Amino acid sequence: MKTAKYLSVLFLCLIGLQVFAQDATKEEPPMPPARKAAIDSLALEKVHDLSKYISKIGDKETSFSEANRVIERALELFVEDAQMGVSTLGKKQIKYFGIRKYLERLNKLNYKSVNIDWFDIQYISDLEKQPDGRYVGVITIYQKFTGVTEDGLVYKDVTKKDITIYVERKTTQIGGREIGFWDVLLGDIRVSETKKG
Amino acid sequence: MKKIVFTLLIFCCGISLSQAQQTIGNYKGDESKLYAETKQFTQFIKRFNNEEDRNGQPYSTGSYKYRENNYRKKYLEILFDGENTSISKQMKKNFIDEITNKKSPKYIEKHQGGYFAEVSTRFLYKGKNTDVTLYMQLEQDSLGYKWSISDVYSKQLQGLFENNDPKKNFLHPMSHEIDFMNLHRAFGDKDEIEDYAYKGHEIDYISILFYLLKTGDLKFVTVTNVRFHIFQIENWYFTVEKFERDSYNSGWLISSLMPLKPTDIETMRRYVLHKK
Numbered sequence: 001m002k003t004a005k006y007l008s009v010l011f012l013c014l015i016g017l018q019v020f021a022q023d024a025t026k027e028e029p030p031m032p033p034a035r036k037a038a039i040d041s042l043a044l045e046k047v048h049d050l051s052k053y054i055s056k057i058g059d060k061e062t063s064f065s066e067a068n069r070v071i072e073r074a075l076e077l078f079v080e081d082a083q084m085g086v087s088t089l090g091k092k093q094i095k096y097f098g099i100r101k102y103l104e105r106l107n108k109l110n111y112k113s114v115n116i117d118w119f120d121i122q123y124i125s126d127l128e129k130q131p132d133g134r135y136v137g138v139i140t141i142y143q144k145f146t147g148v149t150e151d152g153l154v155y156k157d158v159t160k161k162d163i164t165i166y167v168e169r170k171t172t173q174i175g176g177r178e179i180g181f182w183d184v185l186l187g188d189i190r191v192s193e194t195k196k197g
Numbered sequence: 198m199k200k201i202v203f204t205l206l207i208f209c210c211g212i213s214l215s216q217a218q219q220t221i222g223n224y225k226g227d228e229s230k231l232y233a234e235t236k237q238f239t240q241f242i243k244r245f246n247n248e249e250d251r252n253g254q255p256y257s258t259g260s261y262k263y264r265e266n267n268y269r270k271k272y273l274e275i276l277f278d279g280e281n282t283s284i285s286k287q288m289k290k291n292f293i294d295e296i297t298n299k300k301s302p303k304y305i306e307k308h309q310g311g312y313f314a315e316v317s318t319r320f321l322y323k324g325k326n327t328d329v330t331l332y333m334q335l336e337q338d339s340l341g342y343k344w345s346i347s348d349v350y351s352k353q354l355q356g357l358f359e360n361n362d363p364k365k366n367f368l369h370p371m372s373h374e375i376d377f378m379n380l381h382r383a384f385g386d387k388d389e390i391e392d393y394a395y396k397g398h399e400i401d402y403i404s405i406l407f408y409l410l411k412t413g414d415l416k417f418v419t420v421t422n423v424r425f426h427i428f429q430i431e432n433w434y435f436t437v438e439k440f441e442r443d444s445y446n447s448g449w450l451i452s453s454l455m456p457l458k459p460t461d462i463e464t465m466r467r468y469v470l471h472k473k
Contacts, residue, residue, distance in 0.1 A: 033257065092421040093319070121231040123253045125239040129341030140236040142228075162237070192441060 031127055031135070035182075040124050043139060043165045043184045046077050050186065051116050051143070053077075058106045058114035058147065071103045078186045079166055085190040094190070111147035111155075118143055127167055135167040136187070162190040235276065235448035238425060239307075241437055244272045246304045264304065266297050273297070277454075278438070279446040284454050292433060292454060303430050308335070311429030313347060315469070317422040320415050327353045327415070329406070332470060349402035350471045358391055358400050366392040424452070426469055428462050 031039075053074040057067050084102040085094045097105065119142040127135040140162050147155045164187030171180050232252065235241050243249045247269035248256055256263040273293045277284060296303040305312070314333040319326060332348040366389050372379050383393050391400070409415035425437040434457040440447050457465055467473075 033255075093419045096419075119228050119231055121228045121253075123236040123240055125237055126255075131339040131341050131343050133340040138237060138239070142231050160236075 036127060039127065039135075039167050039182055039184060040139075042182070043124070043137070043167075043186075044122070046165075046184055046186055047139060047141060047163060050074060050077055051118065054103075054106065055114050055116050057103055058109060058111050060112050060150070067107045071100065071107070074103055075100060082164075082187050082189070085188065087190070087192045099189075109147065112150050113148045115146040116143055117146075137165050137167070139163045139165060157193050160192045162192075164188045230443070230445055230447070233275070233445040233447070235450060238437065238449050241276065241449040242305045242307060244276060247272055264302070266299060266302065269302075270297050275446070276451055278440060278450040278452050280440075281452060284451070288454060288456075291456075292435075295432065296430060305427065305429055308337070308342065309429065310334075312425055312427045314344070315424045315426060316420055317424075318420050319418040321418055322353060322409070322415050326418075327351060328421075329354070330471075346403055346406075348470050349406050351402070354402060354405060355471070360389055360391055362389060368393060426466075428457075428466065431459065433457055434462075434465055 053070050056062050056070045057074070062070070078099050082099050084097045084099055086097065087094045121142060123140040125138045127137040130136050140160065143159050143161060145155075145157050145159060149155070166185045166187050168183050168185075169180060170183045171178050173179075235244060236253075240249070240253065243255070247262070247264050247266075250256065250262070262268060270293060273296070277289060313335075316331045316333055318329050318331055320329050321327065329349060329351040331346050332350070333344045334347040335342055336345050366383065366386070368377065368379055368383060384390065391398070406415070410417075423439065427433075427435050427437065433454065435454040436452045437449055438452040439449050440452075
């Protein structure tokens with residue numbers, strides 16, 4: 001009798017496990033809006049940091065060693081192997097650069113001064129979970145770039161940037177306690193020059 | 198009392214606005230065109246379904262504005278490529294009326310299939326520019342979703358398998374008695390090699406693409422265009438493409454529209470994929 005009872009409990013557990021396994025493949029509820037808003041802010045902060053670094057790297061006043069230091073800081077914002085895809089209005093082809101190469105090219109442009117202004121408008125997509133469990137989203141922003149050369153020539157353009165962001169739950173030890181936090185890193189960026197400024 | 202309520206209302210509006218506008222800069226140019234642009238395909242779906250306000254801020258699913266029909270009609274009007282005269286006003290109206298029908302409204306659901314992306318790319322095939330179209334589908338995998346290559350089309354690659362000779366070659370049914378020595382002849386004529394495959398054999402272009410990439414004969418250069426084919430809305434088929442213009446009608450827009458019976462979906466799908 002006892003064996004029969006044991007077997008029936010085991011059987012019910014197995015059914016339960018099967019149901020659980022089916023549930024696990026079902027779609028998860030979307031991220032709560034408050035958490036999403038906090039992550040969006042953090043991502044925008046990183047985008048802002050990147051723009052500051054870009055201004056510094058492009059500015060001729062910045063010394064070679066300082067520019068290199070800033071490039072390293074900028075690279076810390078990105079996931080490994082992130083690329084910059086650049087397209088110009090009227091041309092179909094996108095050119096791809098590794099982020100380091102893109103920043104080094106910017107440094108060599110040798111503008112006397114570089115100014116980057118941001119439009120207020122930005123668009124932040126939902127965060128989607130990818131197979132490895134990390135969340136991914138895209139922030140679209142518009143930027144006005146002004147570069148003044150040594151000869152006083154002013155180059156201006158308005159670019160649209162679609163910036164990939166990766167969001168990951170990480171943990172750290174603080175005072176012996178494990179604390180969880182959300183980390184945001186930038187990924188591939190697609191830049192399209194929309195018009196001359 | 199009224200004054201207090203009014204002041205409180207203004208205060209609340211101020212809070213919600215400051216939350217919506219997370220400013221990262223101070224540029225004060227004309228931004229109206231940028232607001233009008235449908236900036237991402239994600240935004241196209243949200244506008245199509247009326248899931249966000251004019252500033253791109255999402256409505257909560259509990260809000261009465263979420264998927265609200267009257268706002269939705271206004272959004273749908275601006276989601277068409279205005280320069281495309283092949284979509285008649287009447288067809289547009291029929292489409293909008295049908296999908297905003299109060300009794301059975303139709304929405305695009307991101308994770309329910311029924312659409313795929315056509316990605317035009319350029320490769321170098323043995324050093325020469327070659328256009329290759331990749332068809333991509335969103336599929337669930339492990340903890341999330343990913344885009345996968347579901348089909349490939351290339352005029353150059355497909356051209357390798359175009360055999361217009363009405364004469365069909367075959368290995369005669371007694372070939373086994375001669376140790377299939379006639380294979381020597383079959384493989385000697387590379388133009389008609391596909392004659393020797395089993396009936397109903399279809400060439401797997403994804404495998405060819407991967408093989409050529411692995412051998413180094415094919416090298417990826419760039420993406421030249423992206424287009425979405427939407428079959429998810431019952432009785433309709435439409436495409437969505439990105440238009441980068443200095444105008445209010447820009448971004449991801451409906452580039453073609455046609456009524457389509459559910460029984461014709463497979464035929465249309467095969468047509469889009471360049472299948473016979």
